Amino acid sequence: MLGKLLKDPLVHFTLAGMALFAGYYAVGGQEDQLDETTIVVDRSALLTFIQYRSKAFDAEQANEKLASMNEQKRKELIRDYVREEALFREAKLLGMMENDYIVRRRSVQKLEFIAQGVAERLGEVNDQELTAYFEKFRDDYYVSPSYSFTHVFIKDGVDNPELRAKALLEKLNAERVGNADATPFGDRFLYHRNYVERTPDFIASHFGNRFKDGLSQLEASVERWQGPIVSKYGLHLIKLNAYRPGRAPELAEVRHQVESDFLRWQKIQQQEVAIQGIVERYDVETRL
Amino acid sequence: MFKPALGFAALAALSPLVATAAPTQVFWGDTHLHTSLSGDAFAMGNETADPDTAYRFAKGQPVVHPYNRVRVQLDRPLDFLVVADHAAYMGLMQQVRDESDLLEGSENGQRLIDLWKNKGSKAVYYDAAGSIVRDKPYQDLLKDSMREPVWNRIVEAAEDNNEPGKFTAFIGWEWTSFPNGANLHRVVFTDTGGEVAKQFLPYSTTDSSKPEDLWNWLDQTSGSTGADFVAIPHNSNISKGMMFNDVDSNGHPITASYARTRMRWEPIVEVTQVKGDSEAHPDLSPNDPFADFETFEHVMSFGAKEEKEFDQVGNYARSALKRGLQIEDRTGVNPYKFGMIGSTDSHTGLASADEPNFWGKFGVDSIPENKDRETTPGASGWAMSAAGLVGAWAEENSRESLFAAFKRKEVYATTGPRMQVRMFGGFDFNESDLQKNNLAEVGYDKGVPMGGDLLDAPEGEAPRFLIQAVKDPVGANLDRVQVVKGWLDEEGNSHEQVFNVALSDGREDRGNDTKPVGSTVDLKTGRYTNTIGAEELVTVWTDPEFDADQRAFYYVRVLQIPTARHTTLDALALGKPRNTIAYRTVIQERAYSSPIWYTPGKGN
Numbered sequence: 001m002l003g004k005l006l007k008d009p010l011v012h013f014t015l016a017g018m019a020l021f022a023g024y025y026a027v028g029g030q031e032d033q034l035d036e037t038t039i040v041v042d043r044s045a046l047l048t049f050i051q052y053r054s055k056a057f058d059a060e061q062a063n064e065k066l067a068s069m070n071e072q073k074r075k076e077l078i079r080d081y082v083r084e085e086a087l088f089r090e091a092k093l094l095g096m097m098e099n100d101y102i103v104r105r106r107s108v109q110k111l112e113f114i115a116q117g118v119a120e121r122l123g124e125v126n127d128q129e130l131t132a133y134f135e136k137f138r139d140d141y142y143v144s145p146s147y148s149f150t151h152v153f154i155k156d157g158v159d160n161p162e163l164r165a166k167a168l169l170e171k172l173n174a175e176r177v178g179n180a181d182a183t184p185f186g187d188r189f190l191y192h193r194n195y196v197e198r199t200p201d202f203i204a205s206h207f208g209n210r211f212k213d214g215l216s217q218l219e220a221s222v223e224r225w226q227g228p229i230v231s232k233y234g235l236h237l238i239k240l241n242a243y244r245p246g247r248a249p250e251l252a253e254v255r256h257q258v259e260s261d262f263l264r265w266q267k268i269q270q271q272e273v274a275i276q277g278i279v280e281r282y283d284v285e286t287r288l
Numbered sequence: 289m290f291k292p293a294l295g296f297a298a299l300a301a302l303s304p305l306v307a308t309a310a311p312t313q314v315f316w317g318d319t320h321l322h323t324s325l326s327g328d329a330f331a332m333g334n335e336t337a338d339p340d341t342a343y344r345f346a347k348g349q350p351v352v353h354p355y356n357r358v359r360v361q362l363d364r365p366l367d368f369l370v371v372a373d374h375a376a377y378m379g380l381m382q383q384v385r386d387e388s389d390l391l392e393g394s395e396n397g398q399r400l401i402d403l404w405k406n407k408g409s410k411a412v413y414y415d416a417a418g419s420i421v422r423d424k425p426y427q428d429l430l431k432d433s434m435r436e437p438v439w440n441r442i443v444e445a446a447e448d449n450n451e452p453g454k455f456t457a458f459i460g461w462e463w464t465s466f467p468n469g470a471n472l473h474r475v476v477f478t479d480t481g482g483e484v485a486k487q488f489l490p491y492s493t494t495d496s497s498k499p500e501d502l503w504n505w506l507d508q509t510s511g512s513t514g515a516d517f518v519a520i521p522h523n524s525n526i527s528k529g530m531m532f533n534d535v536d537s538n539g540h541p542i543t544a545s546y547a548r549t550r551m552r553w554e555p556i557v558e559v560t561q562v563k564g565d566s567e568a569h570p571d572l573s574p575n576d577p578f579a580d581f582e583t584f585e586h587v588m589s590f591g592a593k594e595e596k597e598f599d600q601v602g603n604y605a606r607s608a609l610k611r612g613l614q615i616e617d618r619t620g621v622n623p624y625k626f627g628m629i630g631s632t633d634s635h636t637g638l639a640s641a642d643e644p645n646f647w648g649k650f651g652v653d654s655i656p657e658n659k660d661r662e663t664t665p666g667a668s669g670w671a672m673s674a675a676g677l678v679g680a681w682a683e684e685n686s687r688e689s690l691f692a693a694f695k696r697k698e699v700y701a702t703t704g705p706r707m708q709v710r711m712f713g714g715f716d717f718n719e720s721d722l723q724k725n726n727l728a729e730v731g732y733d734k735g736v737p738m739g740g741d742l743l744d745a746p747e748g749e750a751p752r753f754l755i756q757a758v759k760d761p762v763g764a765n766l767d768r769v770q771v772v773k774g775w776l777d778e779e780g781n782s783h784e785q786v787f788n789v790a791l792s793d794g795r796e797d798r799g800n801d802t803k804p805v806g807s808t809v810d811l812k813t814g815r816y817t818n819t820i821g822a823e824e825l826v827t828v829w830t831d832p833e834f835d836a837d838q839r840a841f842y843y844v845r846v847l848q849i850p851t852a853r854h855t856t857l858d859a860l861a862l863g864k865p866r867n868t869i870a871y872r873t874v875i876q877e878r879a880y881s882s883p884i885w886y887t888p889g890k891g892n
Contacts, residue, residue, distance in 0.1 A: 054389075153725070188725040190758050190824050191708075192313070205761045260340075260448070 039085050041078055049081045111278070112271070125259050133262045134251045140261070141254050144199040145246040147215060149238050150179040151193065152186035152225075156234040165228040165235045172225040172237060179239055190233065197244070208232035215240070311732050312681040312698070314708050315690060317368035318346070318639035319460070319520060319678055320475050320558060320631035324354065325373040325438060326462075329635035330381040331413035332663065333651020337637025339371045339445035346639050347455055354636060355651030364706070364762075366639060367685050368456035370631075371442060372475040375461045375492035377416050379438030380429060384412055390434045396426040421466065425494035435489050447482040452686045461490035463519070465497040469587055470528035472499060473521070475558070475631075476506070479691040480515040487513050498537040500546070503553045518694050522558035522633065524608070525566040526587045529599035532608030532624055534615075542615050547623035556694055559605045559880060560630040560676035560703050562649045563664065567628070567701075567845075567880055568606040576786050577800055578770075578847065581878065582673040582703070586666035609883060610774045610782035613839045616887075617780055627697030627739045627882030628843070630676020630704075641704035643877075644814075646674035646854045656858035670869055674854045675703040679879070681710075681737065697739025702879040705760040711738045711844045713884035715745065717752040717828045727756055727826070738843070738882040744889065750834035751886055755789065756826045757846040757879070765821025767792055767805040767847040767876060771829055775840035786845070789829040792822035807850040809874045814852040814860055821849040836888055843883040850874040 043066075050062040069077065097103055134141075152172065154165045168185060171177075177185070179194065191206045204212040214229035220243045228235035251258060322329045323342050333355035337345075345351045348365030352358070373379075383391055384400045391397030404412045419425050443459055450457040460477030478485060491505045506517045524531035536546050559566045564584020573579040601607040605628060612624030632639050635650045648654040652661060653669030660668050679700045682693040693699055700709055710728060714735025721730050731737065731754050742751050757769050769790040776782050788797045795803050808817045831842070853875045859866040866873055 183726050183729075186725055188723075188727060191761060193725075 039082055039089075041081065046077060046081060049077070049084075112275070125262060129266075130258065130262055131251060133265065134258050137261070138248055141249055141258070143244075143247055143249055144201070146197040146199055146244045147203060147240065148196050148198075148242040149194075149215075149240045150182055151189070151195075151239075152182055152237040153189040153233070154228065154235040154237070155187040158187075161235050162228075165237060169225055169227065169237050172239075176223075177225070179241065182239070186237070187234075197242075207236075211236065218243075311728055312683055312693075312737075314679045314706075315367035315456075315682055315685055316364075316706055317366050317370075317456075317678045317680060317690075318631045318634075318641075319368075319370040319458070319477060319629065320372050320462070320522065320561065320633045321346075321369060321637065321639045322373055322462070322633070322635040323371055323637040325379045325382070325442065326635060327374060327377050327381050327413045327416060329373075329637075329650065331410045332635065333654070334636050335651075339373075339442050339637075340448070342371050342637040342639065343369060343445060343449035343457060345637065347449070351638075353638070353647065353651075353654060355654050360638060360640075360645075360647060362640060363645070365455075368458065368680070368690055369639060370458045370460040370475065370477045371446065372460045372462045372477070373442065374464045375490035376420055376425070376464055376494050377429060378435060378461070378490070378492075379441075380416060380434070381409060381412065383434065385409065390431075390437075391429075394428040394431075396428050400429075420464075420493060421469065423467070423497065430492075430494055432489060439489055440486060443482045443485045446485075450481075450687065452684075454685060456685055456687055456690055458687060458691075459485045463491055463493055463502055465493040465499070465502075466588065467497045467530075468528070470530045471523045471526045471588060472497070472530060473523055474499070474502065474519040474554070475522065476502075476517055476519045478515045478517050479687050480513070481687075484513050484515050488515075500537055500549075503549050506553050507549075516691070517553060518556060518691070519553045520556050520558050520629070520631075521554060522561060522631070523563050523566065524557065524559075524603050524605065525564050525569075525584055527603055528587060529602035532602045532604075532611060533599075534602075534611070542619065542623055544619040544621040547615065547619060547621035550623045551621070551625060555626060555697055556629055556699065556882075557605055557608075557626045558631050558633075558676075558701075559628045560673070560701050561633040562672050562675065563633060563667075564673055565675070565703070566603065566605055569600055569604045572600055572604055572607050573784065573786075575800070576784075578786075578845070578876070578878075581875070582675065584667070584671060584673065586664060586671065588665050606772065606774065606784060609841050609843075610776075610784060613774065613776040613841070614780060614782055616839065617776060622885075625885060627694075627699055628701045628880045629678040629699050630701035630880075631678060632676065641675050641677050643674045643704065643852060643854045644857060648672065656861045659855070659858060670855050670858075670871055673703070677702045677704060677706065679706070679709065697882040698737050700738060700879055700881045703877045705763040705848060705877050705879075707760050707763070707766065707846055707848070707879050708756070708758040709844060709846055709879045709881050710754075710756040711881045711884065712736065712754040713740065713742050713751055713842065713886075714754070715742075715749045715752060717754045719828055721754060721828060722826050727754065730754065736884060738884060740884050742884060742886045745834070745836045745886070750831045751842070751884075752828055752830045753789075753842060753844075753884070754828050755844055756824070757790070757844070758824045759822075759848075764816055764848045764851050764877070765792065765818045765823060766825050767821055767849050768802075769825045769827065770845045770847070771842055772845055773831065773840060773842050775835075775838045777838060785833075787829070790825035790827040792825065792849075793820060805849050807874055809850055809852050811856075811866070811873065812860075814857045816849065816851050818849075839888065840886045841883040842886070844879075844881040846879040848877040850876055 046066060047059065047062045050065055091097065152168060154161050172185065195203065200212050203215065208231050211229055211231035218226050218238060218240050220240045222241050225237050225239050227237040229238060321342055323339050324330050324334050324337055335354060337354040341351050345362060346366045346369040348362050350359050350361040353360045384404050387401050400412050400415065403415060446457040446459045449455065458477040460475060463474045463476055465472040488509050491502055502519065506519065510516060521531055535541055565582040568576060568579040569583065570580040601611060608624045612622040616622035632641050636647050636654060638647045640647055648669055649672045650663050653659050653663050659670050663669055679702060680690050680693040681698045682689045710731060712731030712735040716734045724730050735754065736742065745751065753771065755769055757766055759766050768788055771787045771789050772784065773787065774782060774784045788802055791797060791802065792805060806820050808819055851874060853872055855869045855871045856866055856873050859869050
């Protein structure tokens with residue numbers, strides 16, 4: 001049980017965070033005074049020191065590192081630790097920690113990175129969690145409805161557009177003109193002749209809202225030319241090959257995207273949970 | 289004559305309609321975007337927007353702004369993107385911040401870690417950048433073991449986000465050469481995928497700051513791996529006259545061999561971006577009243593000594609195109625026969641060139657309150673330009689198809705808006721073509737598209753250009769279409785002239801005395817209305833002063849009606865009188881096509 005707990009990076013994080021905060025901010029309690037001039041070098045102090053140096057909060061690894069050190073290396077480590085601890089305490093005594101914004105920012109930043117690092121190590125995707133995530137954010141994967149069509153355009157203000165449209169419509173249907181053969185008919189439109197799997201918003205940006213609404217009234221047919229539909233530019237005869245209604249896809253179809261979103265989300269969550277955990281250990285008194 | 293690409297088959301299966309669409313369609317992209325892996329981006333407020341974030345944003349997904357933490361999104365996604373982080377010290381800031389094991393044993397690495405602790409990340413960036421300006425890069429920070437993980441991360445992000453038919457993610461980087469502060473930067477990108485790209489590490493200015501060495505590396509790497517590359521010079525405007533020089537890096541006059549090699553790797557120049565516009569300069573083009581657009585002259589000296597006079601001709605695209613004709617006359621090969629694009633050079637990981645959706649060059653200048661801060665030497669956030677974009681005419685949205693469009697220069701620049709610009713050159717176009725509803729087919733059938741060449745003119749004929757400009761579907765109307773012509777006379781002197789070839793609102797062409805289009809911008813709100821200008825301008829234009837014996841080039845410039853500059857919108861947001869910000873209130877956004885060249889004596 002304890003072993004499992006010690007392997008949990010979040011526990012490490014919390015311990016590390018507590019140690020860091022205790023070190024930086026719990027300055028000057030009564031009991032502390034007794035130890036002010038004594039630096040205790042024990043196994044746990046050295047292990048903590050090693051972990052901070054390598055920024056890897058892994059007790060086992062630190063254990064191994066300590067065990068693998070020869071006399072010389074160990075002496076150096078102890079010397080470094082004592083040196084750092086002594087200077088740190090001296091600085092603390094001189095009040096250098098207080099109101100030093102660099103120390104403050106640096107400390108906060110450091111904790112944020114530790115939190116981020118912890119979160120980054122949770123890189124495996126578990127099926128159950130992924131499904132739960134997908135259900136929760138299903139709306140994000142909604143696929144907008146789309147239209148695929150060819151149009152023959154009849155400009156406003158030339159001849160009699162309505163009559164031309166009527167005659168052209170009859171001709172297109174009588175001659176069973178296909179999408180590819182519609183080129184010789186009609187006037188040049190500003191944008192495209194063919195629209196493939198385009199969303200209503202996109203269509204509205206090219207034709208205006210009135211056209212978009214008109215299009216939504218048509219039934220798809222690969223045989224028949226329909227219309228005319230009115231846009232802000234003129235009249236349009238439409239061969240609406242396909243309409244695909246909006247839909248919520250299954251997980252299997254968008255799994256790649258969901259996985260990457262899930263990992264990103266999980267990372268942010270873990271980081272946030274860790275930071276919240278620290279924040280909650282404090283009582284906030286507002287004296288505005 | 290246009291030939292559809294083989295790749296079509298795949299798309300045709302998707303829908304019976306695709307095969308019948310116009311021969312090419314326009315795809316929108318940014319080939320120059322920095323993320324938090326660029327040292328300057330990191331130091332200036334982008335610590336979190338990495339390549340993955342950049343792709344999400346370009347694809348239209350919402351992301352969190354790395355500096356101001358607001359939710360940002362593109363209302364219209366892009367079709368392609370090149371994440372182009374500085375190859376020099378790529379990802380170093382993160383390694384210093386994290387006191388990475390990779391820096392163990394590196395003296396400079398440990399020194400920078402201490403510097404970070406004492407003076408912060410910005411000091412680390414300036415220290416590292418300084419080593420490049422002094423041309424003494426820290427070799428112990430350039431080990432493959434340090435660079436590889438960063439490069440692999442960039443490659444993998446591109447691979448993960450590349451979706452043929454939907455979105456193209458090119459693998460690329462920036463070669464950031466600035467000898468004595470002269471900007472010789474190139475973005476380099478490849479057509480290849482991750483497996484091949486992982487076989488090399490991006491060539492950096494720390495390897496060499498000479499473009500000749502870059503081309504040599506591209507040649508060798510291409511030979512050994514099969515990857516092809518395009519290198520895109522940018523910010524020639526702050527190159528101290530060196531980008532389009534008369535001489536090579538060693539001061540020798542440009543030779544045919546130099547010109548051929550340069551054109552093999554650099555078919556395109558980025559002429560408009562956040563650090564200003566490099567198409568033309570008012571001093572070089574005194575007869576062009578529209579040449580002074582987003583002129584930006586803040587050389588990034590980084591402590592290098594200030595230069596005396598330098599040659600402006602080498603700084604701007606139009607003068608370079610002219611110089612190219614002269615060098616071609618002398619050596620037989622034109623080293624400056626390039627197409628033109630725009631891109632952002634944004635350092636926020638956010639590819640956005642819209643005035644009302646502009647997030648600054650860096651993180652720090654993303655909010656109006658901070659725009660008066662200096663961001664690059666001598667320039668504040670106000671000086672930055674909300675530009676630009678690439679329009680690429682291609683058969684489909686894939687690495688293969690878009691890369692080919694860059695190589696054949698069938699690409700063009702806009703300063704942000706998505707206006708469609710087609711230009712075809714030939715000798716058979718006529719007025720009745722304008723009535724046709726399949727303009728593109730007519731264009732490809734009877735002529736060459738932008739980026740192409742016209743050879744010997746038929747007896748007594750002048751080149752004709754079929755030009756179509758259509759407004760951005762959700763943007764401002766068009767003021768006019770112009771053709772910029774440059775040519776070389778018998779004495780070897782180059783000339784230029786700008787022709788108004790299509791004007792909105794039935795205005796008559798009187799050269800520089802043509803009636804201005806006016807302005808509808810409401811200075812209380814920053815909004816404009818499309819009550820002036822045209823939605824579409826089409827014309828067949830014949831060069832009235834054509835001489836069949838003279839080398840020439842022609843490109844199209846399209847001007848929008850006036851709209852508010854981002855500074856105006858920010859002044860409104862801050863409640864400041866707009867005259868307290870010394871930049872233009874309104875601007876005329878524009879597009880530049882790639883040129884078509886006429887070369888006598890090469891036909892038959």
